[in-house]
Amino acid sequence: MMQLTVISGKGGTGKTTLTAAFASLAENAVIADCDVDAADMHLILEPGILEKEDYCGLEVSRIDPELCIKCGKCREFCRYGAVNENFEVDPYRCEGCAVCTVVCPEGAVSMEKRVSGQVFYSETRFGPMAHAQLGIGEEASGKLVSAVRSNAKKLAEECHKDLIIIDGPPGTGCSAIAATTGTDLVLVVVEPTVSGIHDLKRVLKLATHFMIQAVVCINKYDINEETTCLIEEFCADTGIPVLDRLPYNDIATKAMLRKQTVIEYANNSKYADETEFANQVRKIWTRLEEMLMDAQDKQEGIKTLEMKNL
Missing domain, CATH: 3.40.50.300 (P-loop containing nucleotide triphosphate hydrolases)
Known part of the structure; x- marks a missing residue:
């Protein structure tokens, strides 16, 4: 081919x-x-679309409010300013580096997949x-x-x-x-x-x-x-x-x-x-x-x- x-x-x-x-x-x-x-x-x-699939690119972090003690470590170490004052993650600022998951002492931060686009199988x-x-x-x-x-x-x-x-x-x-x-x-x-x-x-x-x-x-x-x-x-x-x-x-x-x-x-x-x-x-x-x-x-x-x- x-x-x-x-x-x-x-x-x-x-x-x-x-x-x-x-x-x-x-x-x-x-x-x-x-x-x-x-x-x-x-x-x-x-093209006539025959099949469409979601595409997940970068992962973004998510803070579990029930586990978060608001210690501020995630905000301190996030160089992109993705964590706001309410300890919520802005998905458009998050670069998926996952440093917040490392520094969080309570394990309140996890990485989640985010749909970044769609891929298509088509016929022309x-x-x-x-x-x-x-x-x-x-x-x-x-x-x-x-x-x-x-x-x-x-x-x-x-x-x-x-x-x-x-x-x-x-x-x-x-x-x-x-x-x-x-x-x-x-x-x-x-x-x-x-x-x-x-x-x-x-x-x-x-x-x-x-x-x-x-x-x-x-x-x-x-x-x-x-x-x-x-x-x-x-x-x-x-x-x-x-x-x-x-x-x-x-x-x-x-x-x-x-x-x-x-x-x-x-x-x-x-x-x-x-x-x-x-x-x-x-x-x-x-x-x-x-x-x-x-x-x-x-x-x-x-x-x-x-x-x-x-």
């Missing part, structure tokens, strides 16, 4: 637009929306989809991303799919790491801006650290062709393939308003630039499929060699 993750250094680069398009072009894939902090793949794919017009929604003000998005990926793998095994296409979160934080590690190929979507170059370097450093092959797509290249050239030069110097440069086009907005992928929208478009944009996306997907097949062949070759050496 192969896994492709589409990521970016910042939000709004066109990552979800491309991922949704790839989902419409893939023939045997599971879609995973791992941008749990700002999930929007469902706006395009309109392009196949199964695993996704989630993080609660407002909740943390532990990295753990929730891992849960989504685990569910996507489960769906792939049950539905006999050989590819998982992951819409990853932007940046290089815990959620991006959780969406990237263990995948076979990473596509980085970048815009030609000064911050875009900076973010690209950080994301590529992340992929390199986890020894994952990375490729780049420059979106809206024509808003700053000079910076586009700088990105291409940087990628050439570091040996990172640039699959294509996509022009600025409002087809992405038009398609999303109609809850379609750019591929679907272009099929009925009368404008040549929109058709050409969709054709470029098709070419990018063809390149990605070829690279995934090569990666799969290498994995099978390594497994065969290991078996011979046993």
Whole structure:
């Protein structure tokens, strides 16, 4: 089973637009929306939810009023100010460090699970989809991303799919790491801006650290062709393939308003630039499929060699 993750250094680069398009072009894939902090793949794919489960992230402390002697130890040692004057815990301040359970002389404090969001098993017009929604003000998005990926793998095994296409979160934080590690190929979507170059370097450093092959797509290249050239030069110097440069086009907005992928929208478009944009996306997907097949062949070759050496 192969896994492709589409990521970016910042939000709004066109990552979800491309991922949704790839989902419409893939023939045997599971879609995973791992941008749990700002999930929007469902706006395009309109998944029908088959199953929903509560997700419990961080534990929070609870003070038993019958056991509490109001000694103040929990308030003294809580660095987050989660314990109020009435010796009640504010769940939005509590970070789940559990120090209060250690310092309480009466054993009045315990840790309880808190529902931080929901995970979903769904079906779309392009196949199964695993996704989630993080609660407002909740943390532990990295753990929730891992849960989504685990569910996507489960769906792939049950539905006999050989590819998982992951819409990853932007940046290089815990959620991006959780969406990237263990995948076979990473596509980085970048815009030609000064911050875009900076973010690209950080994301590529992340992929390199986890020894994952990375490729780049420059979106809206024509808003700053000079910076586009700088990105291409940087990628050439570091040996990172640039699959294509996509022009600025409002087809992405038009398609999303109609809850379609750019591929679907272009099929009925009368404008040549929109058709050409969709054709470029098709070419990018063809390149990605070829690279995934090569990666799969290498994995099978390594497994065969290991078996011979046993």
